[in-house]
Amino acid sequence: MATPRSDHRTKWLVTGPPLVFLLAFFLAPALIIVAASFRVPGEFGGLAPLFPAHPGEEGGVTAENYRVFFGDSVYFEIFLKSFAVAALTTLACLAMAYPVALLIARSPKRHRDLMVLLCVLPFASNFLVRVYAWMIMLGPFGLLFSQTAVLLAMVYVHLPFMILPLYTNLEKHDPALLDAAQDLGANGWQRFWRVTFPLSLPGVFAGSALVFIPVLGMFAIPEILGGIGDWLVGNMIKEAFLGVRDWPFGSMLSIMLTLCVLAIAAGAAWLAGRLGASETARA
Amino acid sequence: MRSAALFVELAGILAVFASFFAGEARYVAFAIGGGLVAVAAALGARGSRRSMPAFWLWFASLLAYAFLYIPLAIVVIFSFNDSKLNAEWVGFTTAWYGRLFANDTMLQAAANSLLIAVLSATIATLLGTMAGLAMHRFKPRLLPFLVFTPVAMPEILLGVSLLVFFLNSVRPVAALLGLGFDLGLATVVIAHITFSIGFVAIIVRARLSGMDESIFEAARDLGASPWQTFRLVTFPLILPGVIAGALMAFTLSIDDFVITFFTAGVGTKTLPLEIYTMIKVAVTPEVNAVSTLLMLLTLGMIVIAGRVAPDALRAKA
Numbered sequence: 001m002a003t004p005r006s007d008h009r010t011k012w013l014v015t016g017p018p019l020v021f022l023l024a025f026f027l028a029p030a031l032i033i034v035a036a037s038f039r040v041p042g043e044f045g046g047l048a049p050l051f052p053a054h055p056g057e058e059g060g061v062t063a064e065n066y067r068v069f070f071g072d073s074v075y076f077e078i079f080l081k082s083f084a085v086a087a088l089t090t091l092a093c094l095a096m097a098y099p100v101a102l103l104i105a106r107s108p109k110r111h112r113d114l115m116v117l118l119c120v121l122p123f124a125s126n127f128l129v130r131v132y133a134w135m136i137m138l139g140p141f142g143l144l145f146s147q148t149a150v151l152l153a154m155v156y157v158h159l160p161f162m163i164l165p166l167y168t169n170l171e172k173h174d175p176a177l178l179d180a181a182q183d184l185g186a187n188g189w190q191r192f193w194r195v196t197f198p199l200s201l202p203g204v205f206a207g208s209a210l211v212f213i214p215v216l217g218m219f220a221i222p223e224i225l226g227g228i229g230d231w232l233v234g235n236m237i238k239e240a241f242l243g244v245r246d247w248p249f250g251s252m253l254s255i256m257l258t259l260c261v262l263a264i265a266a267g268a269a270w271l272a273g274r275l276g277a278s279e280t281a282r283a
Numbered sequence: 284m285r286s287a288a289l290f291v292e293l294a295g296i297l298a299v300f301a302s303f304f305a306g307e308a309r310y311v312a313f314a315i316g317g318g319l320v321a322v323a324a325a326l327g328a329r330g331s332r333r334s335m336p337a338f339w340l341w342f343a344s345l346l347a348y349a350f351l352y353i354p355l356a357i358v359v360i361f362s363f364n365d366s367k368l369n370a371e372w373v374g375f376t377t378a379w380y381g382r383l384f385a386n387d388t389m390l391q392a393a394a395n396s397l398l399i400a401v402l403s404a405t406i407a408t409l410l411g412t413m414a415g416l417a418m419h420r421f422k423p424r425l426l427p428f429l430v431f432t433p434v435a436m437p438e439i440l441l442g443v444s445l446l447v448f449f450l451n452s453v454r455p456v457a458a459l460l461g462l463g464f465d466l467g468l469a470t471v472v473i474a475h476i477t478f479s480i481g482f483v484a485i486i487v488r489a490r491l492s493g494m495d496e497s498i499f500e501a502a503r504d505l506g507a508s509p510w511q512t513f514r515l516v517t518f519p520l521i522l523p524g525v526i527a528g529a530l531m532a533f534t535l536s537i538d539d540f541v542i543t544f545f546t547a548g549v550g551t552k553t554l555p556l557e558i559y560t561m562i563k564v565a566v567t568p569e570v571n572a573v574s575t576l577l578m579l580l581t582l583g584m585i586v587i588a589g590r591v592a593p594d595a596l597r598a599k600a
Contacts, residue, residue, distance in 0.1 A: 010509045011421045018414035018480060022429035025477045026441070029448035033440075036447055047451055096350065099343035106340070122351045124581040126538050128558045129574040133354035135562060136361065136369035136571075137303055141313075156354065159347075188336040217437020220540065224562060234439050241443050241545070251447065254440055261437065 037065055037251035047247055065252035075236075079256070082232040086215040089154040090162075090208045096155065097162035097207065102196070105170035116167060123160045130157055131224055138225070149225040154215055161210035169203025170196070202272050209268040213261050233257055285338045288326035292342060295319025296349045303357050306371030320346070355578065362571035369568060379572040389573065392557040399468060399543075399553060400536040403475035408529040410476065411483025412521070415528075418484065419491040434481035442545030445474050449546065466548025474546040475536045482535060483528035490524030523591060530588045534581055 038061050040048040050060065069075050104115045122130070134153045138144050173196065181191045219234030233253065240250030298316030305312045327338045357369075365374040383389055414430050417423055433441055449470050457464035498520075502512040518525075540555040547556060554577065561570050 007509070011417070014413050015417040015421060015423050015426060018410040018417070018484075019423075019426055019429065021410055022426075022433075022477065022480065025445070025448075025473055026429055026433055028452070029441075029444035032448050032452055033444045036451070096343075096347045099340050100347045103340045103344045118348065119351065121582075121585070122355050124534070124585055125355055125578045126540070126555055126558070126574065126581075128540055128555055128562065129358060129577060130354065132558070132562050132566075132570060132574065133358045135566065137354055137357060139566075140303070140309060140370040156350070159351065192336070213435070214437055217439045219439060220559070234437070237439055237443060241446060247447060247451075250443060254443055257437065258440060261440075265435065 033251045033254055036247055037255050038063060039248045039251075040064070041246045041248050046245070065249050068249070069252060069256065075253075078231065078236060079233055079260070082216055082234075083260075085151065085154065085232060086212045088151060089158060089215045090211045092151070092155045093159050093162040093211050094204065094208065097159060097166055101163050101166035101170050101203075104167050105173070112171070116164070119163050120160055127157065128220070131221055134225060144225065145227045145230075147226065147230050150222050150230050153221045153225050154218065157221065158211040158215060161214075162207035165206040165210065166200065166203045169200050169206075173199055201275050205268050205271050205275075209265060212264060216260060216264075217257060285327060285330055288323045288338070289341055289345065291326060292320055292323035292345055295321075295323060296345065296353075300349075300353050300356070303353075304360070304372040358571050359575045359578070362568055362575045364568060364571075367567060369566065369571065379568040380576075383569055383572045383576075386569070388552065389554075389557055389569075392552040392554050395468065395552060396537055396554040399471050399475060400533045403472045403479060403536045404529050404532040406472075407476045407479035407532040408483050408525060411480040411528055411532070412487050412525050414480055414484040415487030415491065415521075415524075416517070419488050430481045430484050433478045434485075438478070438539075438541035439545075441474070441478060442542045445470070445477070445542070446545045466546060467551045470546045470548070471543050471551065471553070474542045475532075475539060478539075478542060479532035479535055482531050483525075486528040486531065487521055487524045490521050494520060526591045527588055530584050530591075534584050537577075537580070 036047060039050070040060060040062055042048045048060075052060065100119060104112055104119075107115060131153050134149060134156065135144065138149050138152070143149055177195055177199075178191050181195050186194060216232075217234045217237075218232060219238045222230045222232050222235055223238075233256075237250050237253045237257065240246050240253060295316045295318070298312055298319060300316075302309045302312030302316060324342065327342055330338075360372075361369045362379055363375055363377065364372055365376040365378070366372075414426060418427055418430070446466075449464075449466060454464045498516060499512060502516045507515065538555065540559060543553050543556060544559070547553065552560075554573065558570060558573060561567070
């Protein structure tokens, strides 16, 4: 018989290893980044010592990085641009994904799995391969190193993150609702905007969050397909760590990005929760 | 009428596709393709109102599927092209694959990728399965946050935080102990485990939540110890999920670029890092060849996953 005591031991045997691993290699590094954002960069990269050995030497703790960030509109503009690119990508993904997800959801059941698989299959290829594909496609047309190239690849790389949650939502809709709307005299357009689309909003928000968040942190696509002017937050972070090797500044940028991501995730969850609540209220 | 319009659209899509191989004629071919798609739209807009929504769904979806597949098809086709430029079809050759297999850096990178993927997938599967079981059975508070956040965060954040952690925290401690420590295979493996645990845990937990709790209770009532219950009841039931999770972790590791980029250091190369270096320096069809082979590898993994655990493909969503 399992006694409460052995149950307790089982709990720690099962929970302990992944917990310890993630505390060490996820939470600790995350906290170290927070601490690093208040430090001074070392002379040859990295961090200057917390307790300088000699007076007058660089080191210690400072809020300088945050002061620089909020004191210069350049950084604010790059964040704004990243948000704009993420928003455009999300909208474009939504426009492309919606018809596909709807078509699959309204197809006979036996075809659906195959149609979904056909949407996901291209994304089994490596991320860089998908970016490279746009490199060789746009190059001969003279479109390389442009904002257009960046946006096309952003949409291409993130499209399945929009299709899948949308489809999962649309698949659950009760066809009787549309029949009822039709009986009440709604035409096809009205049935879509008054019935299908409002019901699909949780899927829209889920998909949008899944596209928006990774685009915000992307550095490879602007670096490979864009010009210097097309740099986003991700490029600044990468440059701070590996280029100029100013870790504290890069850490501060990472914290800012994290805060943006958390705000978006919370916003999406709040919207989904509100929708859920209003659905229940209506039912 | 409507299906004729869709055929016209398809012809237009093929013309656009062909334009990428047409050399100097590319603008003409592209314009013809675009024109045909426009004609298809015009054809479709006429006719009965009743079948209108279905037509536009098909029309838009065909374009979307074309958008998904044309880029990859171009990469694959140019990998057999007898020209250094990915701009015009010249003739068939397998020379780029030959060069690939004679390229020692590339082979070393492939070997590293495989080693990292096997190691990280094994450990991530073990830890992820534990995490999935723990979250289902014991409902811990902190664990779900630690498991899911790395999955939801932009990869770059995990990458840079591990970079700072390894170089600024682990290295000094190792030095105090008289040990050398630098970025390399080991740090990449750890980084890959960190983001793979979540995917395995999600799949395993999804599998568990679909199960009838009473079988576990029955096993306990019949006197099975927790370990026996796990070995004889739980594990066989979740095994398809565990295998699917392992394949997923393997694929994620083989494919990862961003996190590897920050945690590999200068000496260690994986396939994605090598591809990145190549496309930044000089684009040759060798990149197409290695891309094609990578696609075949992941395709194989998906086929296996589909056989072993058909429901696991959906868990990827």
